[in-house]
Amino acid sequence: MNGPQKPESHYPPPWQLKGEGIILLYRFPKKWINEHPLIPQYLKGQFxxxxxxLMLVNYYDSPVGPYKELLLIPGKFKPENKQSITHIIVNSENSTQNGRYNWGIPKITLPIIWESSKGMDSIGVGEEDEPIFFCKISYKGFSFPVSTKILPLKLYQEWNGKGFKTEPKGSGWGKLAKIESLKINPKRFPDVSQFKPILAIKVSPFNIDFPKPSTMT
Structure with missing residues (x-):
């Protein structure tokens, strides 16, 4: 049977989500991505x-309720310059099961802690005895508009032999941000801490729409 299994509690697309997030923009070396052991097999050698x-998201409102996530989109892959979410962790099993079924997004469920103080977010991902990711991000200054019209997302995902094409649309208000601390377990998540981001943005608030994908088997 092709494709992910339908969840017991299914929330079909489209989804409209609201929240806040952090976007770190990179240009990763081709060799590093193409040879990375954690990159999905269907993307090997295609970068x-x-x-x-790298995105950290705190959803206040979604069809499955509030949840948090960490995700990585390395860049564009052959053919068709497609983008793929290669790694994604959320703290909601409902989000995991529906994300796999609706869009082929390879979500896994783990604890995520997100603490905010004035001008600073501290985010931890993973079990306490086996942390995967921890960061402190500061942000300040004036707000400016952020939109997928400027940096579009054209996602292609494969899950259990089924392909999904999705083009999310989103917008919000951003402030310039800075990494104060970043630690990653390289056995569980690609260690982007060895690279300096081109740009870091705190986006709050934002809205994003995930439409029904086009699928192929």
């Missing part, structure tokens, strides 16, 4: 480059 994104 072309372009902008890559």
């Amino acid at each position: 072309k480059g372009g902008f890559g994104y």
